[in-house]
Amino acid sequence: MYNKLVKKFNINTYSMIKHGSVAVITLFGVGILFGVKNIMIAFPIALTSTVMGRQNFQVKTFNKAIKIILIDLIIVLTAYFSSMNIFWGIPINFFAIFLIMYTIVSPYDLTFYKPFIMLYVFTQYAQVSLGELPFRVLSVIFGVLIVVGASYINRVNERSVLGKSMQEAFILINNQFKNILKEEYDHTIEDKCSKIMRDIAYKVYVTRHRRYLTTNLGKVQFQIFINVEYFNLYMIQLYGGIKSLSISKEYVEKLKEIVEAIIELCKENIEFQTIKESTDNFIRQWSKGEEYHLEISLILENLLGSIKELNSIEKTGSNKVYKEWARADIDKTRVTFKEYFRPNTIRFKFASRMAITLTIALLIGGFLGFYKIIWAAITVMSIMQPYYEDTIKKAKDRVIGNILGILFTGVLINVADSQIITLGILVISLYLIYAFKEYYKISLFAAMASICIASLTENINILILYRIVYVIIGVVVVVIVNRVVFPYRLKDGVEQLIDKIARLNKKLIEDSMEFLQSNKQIHEIRDLIIHSTLLCQKLYMRNLQYNDDEINKFIAINNKYVIQVGYKVLIVYGKNENAKKENIESILNLYEDFNNNIRHM
Numbered sequence: 001m002y003n004k005l006v007k008k009f010n011i012n013t014y015s016m017i018k019h020g021s022v023a024v025i026t027l028f029g030v031g032i033l034f035g036v037k038n039i040m041i042a043f044p045i046a047l048t049s050t051v052m053g054r055q056n057f058q059v060k061t062f063n064k065a066i067k068i069i070l071i072d073l074i075i076v077l078t079a080y081f082s083s084m085n086i087f088w089g090i091p092i093n094f095f096a097i098f099l100i101m102y103t104i105v106s107p108y109d110l111t112f113y114k115p116f117i118m119l120y121v122f123t124q125y126a127q128v129s130l131g132e133l134p135f136r137v138l139s140v141i142f143g144v145l146i147v148v149g150a151s152y153i154n155r156v157n158e159r160s161v162l163g164k165s166m167q168e169a170f171i172l173i174n175n176q177f178k179n180i181l182k183e184e185y186d187h188t189i190e191d192k193c194s195k196i197m198r199d200i201a202y203k204v205y206v207t208r209h210r211r212y213l214t215t216n217l218g219k220v221q222f223q224i225f226i227n228v229e230y231f232n233l234y235m236i237q238l239y240g241g242i243k244s245l246s247i248s249k250e251y252v253e254k255l256k257e258i259v260e261a262i263i264e265l266c267k268e269n270i271e272f273q274t275i276k277e278s279t280d281n282f283i284r285q286w287s288k289g290e291e292y293h294l295e296i297s298l299i300l301e302n303l304l305g306s307i308k309e310l311n312s313i314e315k316t317g318s319n320k321v322y323k324e325w326a327r328a329d330i331d332k333t334r335v336t337f338k339e340y341f342r343p344n345t346i347r348f349k350f351a352s353r354m355a356i357t358l359t360i361a362l363l364i365g366g367f368l369g370f371y372k373i374i375w376a377a378i379t380v381m382s383i384m385q386p387y388y389e390d391t392i393k394k395a396k397d398r399v400i401g402n403i404l405g406i407l408f409t410g411v412l413i414n415v416a417d418s419q420i421i422t423l424g425i426l427v428i429s430l431y432l433i434y435a436f437k438e439y440y441k442i443s444l445f446a447a448m449a450s451i452c453i454a455s456l457t458e459n460i461n462i463l464i465l466y467r468i469v470y471v472i473i474g475v476v477v478v479v480i481v482n483r484v485v486f487p488y489r490l491k492d493g494v495e496q497l498i499d500k501i502a503r504l505n506k507k508l509i510e511d512s513m514e515f516l517q518s519n520k521q522i523h524e525i526r527d528l529i530i531h532s533t534l535l536c537q538k539l540y541m542r543n544l545q546y547n548d549d550e551i552n553k554f555i556a557i558n559n560k561y562v563i564q565v566g567y568k569v570l571i572v573y574g575k576n577e578n579a580k581k582e583n584i585e586s587i588l589n590l591y592e593d594f595n596n597n598i599r600h601m
Contacts, residue, residue: 346386
């Protein structure tokens with residue numbers, strides 16, 4: 001019965017249990033140890049747990065924990081100083097909110113800033129005296145330690161996750177082989193496999209630390225990402241060979257058997273040595289010098305080498321920084337700060353819009369002292385998005401989720417008239433907030449939790465009225481502000497992403513030429529490949545709403561170009577000194593083909 005409910009409503013039980021437990025422990029722990037005034041700290045702290053989980057908190061956990069504590073304490077102290085005087089609070093609030101929105105970001109996780117801006121708004125609203133400030137500081141440290149503890153208790157086995165991703169990718173490749181043997185080709189299979197590989201590229205990205213690109217495990221993930229995706233894209237060459245009769249079906253059937261064996265290896269049903277012997281026999285049997293066989297042989301050898309390396313990595317050492325691969329300057333703060341500090345960039349516009357709107361909301365709340373006006377500020381903070389179209393969608397979801405949650409909770413509390421029931425609803429809703437991806441569901445349970453906390457000290461019926469009114473006010477304000485204050489539409493974002501991808505591709509070919517001619521800048525090539533891949537994933541997500549077929553074509557063309565250049569430069573020429581100068585022209589041809597394909601779109 002439970003499994004049916006989980007499947008039917010698409011409930012994320014892992015997230016619900018882990019992050020829900022963090023929220024419950026933090027909320028009650030802070031309330032009991034540090035007082036009711038600090039209880040709202042639980043919400044941004046619990047959200048920190050979900051955000052850091054997506055950023056791979058297992059790499060340099062102690063360093064990241066200290067960094068979060070320092071950032072949170074700066075936010076809390078800044079909010080405290082701002083609340084001391086309503087007039088000097090205006091510039092402090094504006095610059096603090098702008099800097100949070102502008103600097104505390106992750107280019108591939110659009111919600112990364114949320115726990116930090118939420119912490120500022122909550123601490124700004126729930127003012128404390130100087131004597132109470134130490135308890136607020138301790139509540140932040142307590143909450144972060146809960147997050148760190150939860151990350152250790154529920155450590156994700158990334159090696160196992162990688163194995164499952166490989167298994168899914170090779171099942172898709174095997175299905176493509178079935179099509180090829182019927183002289184058919186399914187581009188949706190190719191796209192699904194590319195999506196899995198982009199997810200692996202993101203896992204490599206979030207393991208970077210200071211000067212270094214990745215970890216011991218991330219090194220293998222990167223190699224598998226390049227090799228499997230190149231194999232996936234090479235399938236169309238095999239299809240063309242079958243159609244033109246230049247490749248025999250017997251060859252493809254034997255290769256399909258190797259892929260099926262790799263699937264079994266991922267499931268741990270066969271030993272590595274067994275598939276290694278089968279692959280070596282296959283390579284020797286078909287060693288006739290054809291170009292396609294040389295390509296396939298190299299792919300298989302590299303894949304098996306990566307799998308062997310994966311199996312040899314000790315669990316305790318998998319998340320240690322791999323110091324042989326340096327990190328490029330592409331996304332370091334000193335570079336990105338200057339890159340985006342222009343009025344026409346999305347980051348600058350979004351940070352400015354949020355800073356202006358929240359500063360005014362906090363000013364009105366402080367000056368007029370409206371009861372529970374924090375709910376209007378929270379609505380502004382929650383639904384305002386970089387793109388106008390996303391803001392409209394979130395606004396609708398916020399209204400639906402909040403009104404349903406408020407009315408349901410209000411009726412239940414009035415009927416039950418028991419504090420025990422209220423606490424029960426609070427705990428359940430705190431867990432359910434993290435069980436779903438749909439925003440209206442998250443908003444529904446967040447509203448329930450908020451109303452339950454407030455109803456412990458206030459009349460529920462008054463709270464219902466104020467909550468609904470302030471949510472509607474907040475939604476109206478955000479919709480208007482997004483139209484007139486630094487407006488930024490989805491079309492603008494899509495064009496900016498395409499422009500940045502094109503600039504990275506030009507840089508990729510320049511660095512590739514430099515590497516092939518003088519062995520320099522190889523670390524930047526890896527970074528460029530990762531960023532170009534992830535920007536395409538970002539563009540793909542934007543296009544789900546923008547819905548332009550030409551953009552999907554651009555993504556496919558760019559993916560093919562980046563992977564082919566990366567594979568040939570890092571895998572083929574990186575191992576063969578004699579092949580470098582001989583094949584510089586082929587790399588230049590790839591870039592020329594990419595530009596020609598884009599021009600003819």
